[in-house]
Amino acid sequence: MNIVKSLFAAGLLALAPTVAVSHQALAQDAAPVAAAPAESAAAPAEATNAAAPAAEEKVAAPERMKPTLGIGMPMPGEYKIQEQFSPTGRQAVWIHNDLLLPIITVISLFVLGLMLYIMVRFRRAANPVPSKTAHNTLIEIIWTVVPVLILVAIAVPSISLIAEQYKPAPKDAVTVKITGYQWYWGYEFPDQGIPEFVSNILPPEKALENGEPNLLAVDNRLVLPVGRPIKLIITGADVIHSFAVPSLWFKLDAVPGRLNERAITIEKPGVYYGQCSELCGIKHGFMPIAIEARPEAEWEQWVRSQGGDPKGKGGAEATTAAAPAPAAPAKI
Numbered sequence: 001m002n003i004v005k006s007l008f009a010a011g012l013l014a015l016a017p018t019v020a021v022s023h024q025a026l027a028q029d030a031a032p033v034a035a036a037p038a039e040s041a042a043a044p045a046e047a048t049n050a051a052a053p054a055a056e057e058k059v060a061a062p063e064r065m066k067p068t069l070g071i072g073m074p075m076p077g078e079y080k081i082q083e084q085f086s087p088t089g090r091q092a093v094w095i096h097n098d099l100l101l102p103i104i105t106v107i108s109l110f111v112l113g114l115m116l117y118i119m120v121r122f123r124r125a126a127n128p129v130p131s132k133t134a135h136n137t138l139i140e141i142i143w144t145v146v147p148v149l150i151l152v153a154i155a156v157p158s159i160s161l162i163a164e165q166y167k168p169a170p171k172d173a174v175t176v177k178i179t180g181y182q183w184y185w186g187y188e189f190p191d192q193g194i195p196e197f198v199s200n201i202l203p204p205e206k207a208l209e210n211g212e213p214n215l216l217a218v219d220n221r222l223v224l225p226v227g228r229p230i231k232l233i234i235t236g237a238d239v240i241h242s243f244a245v246p247s248l249w250f251k252l253d254a255v256p257g258r259l260n261e262r263a264i265t266i267e268k269p270g271v272y273y274g275q276c277s278e279l280c281g282i283k284h285g286f287m288p289i290a291i292e293a294r295p296e297a298e299w300e301q302w303v304r305s306q307g308g309d310p311k312g313k314g315g316a317e318a319t320t321a322a323a324p325a326p327a328a329p330a331k332i
């Protein structure tokens, strides 16, 4: 009899916590449990309804832009800087073509002329007894001051160009995170909520079929708005790469563990090609860059087609909003 009593008591003891917990659980969940059937019944209907319009409303991406021959790409036999489509690019080309080249040409011709004059005028036959002049204060002042003035004339616009190139992006800039991989590029629009997508080189036959330059054409282009500041944040995932697009006057290293940043504004719609410009491994020459610059409305359409929100600061706000949430359990 004692054994039966003990077994019964043990059974009660064993079941007690389960019963208590289940009562507690029932008490706590009473309302949700009651509401649950209605919700669960409604849920599939809602899900179906939500899925159907989403499929219908899915925005189609704008048609792939055709590149213009000679624009945003190198041409055979070309020796000049590519035509520029950004304010800093035009400023840089002005410095190169209208300031540096004339100064270099004048100095080279002047030195060449001086040498020819000396070779003729002071040759042994014409000048058998050479002058022993060692110093001439006036000439020494001139050949010190004139080069200083020339260097200052070059320094003023070139330093202002450097400052312009690295000016921080304004608040309304579109942010793109660019990551260099061996051997392709990853693009992400954190504010628009577009997760990283990968951009790979197109095979030659596909590039030809598209009417695009071989070794520069890619499958997924980086689509950007025209006339709006764009903040490019660049990093590398494995080794150092370099994100370079000559016609947009852009080159910035993609260094693992570091975020390099530069702002850019593209002035005209078009396809602008570039390449990785840092020796990064065996397929370094096969990780091209293609930027498709579109008018704002078309860019917004593209963002929607990727499931993003063109106006959204989603990424930044979501991160800030989500930040206090993990802090809540710490208070308990």
Ligand SMILES: [Cu+2]
Pocket (backbone or CB within 6 Å): 180, 181, 183, 240, 241, 242, 276, 277, 278, 279, 280, 284, 287
């Ligand atoms: Cu690379």
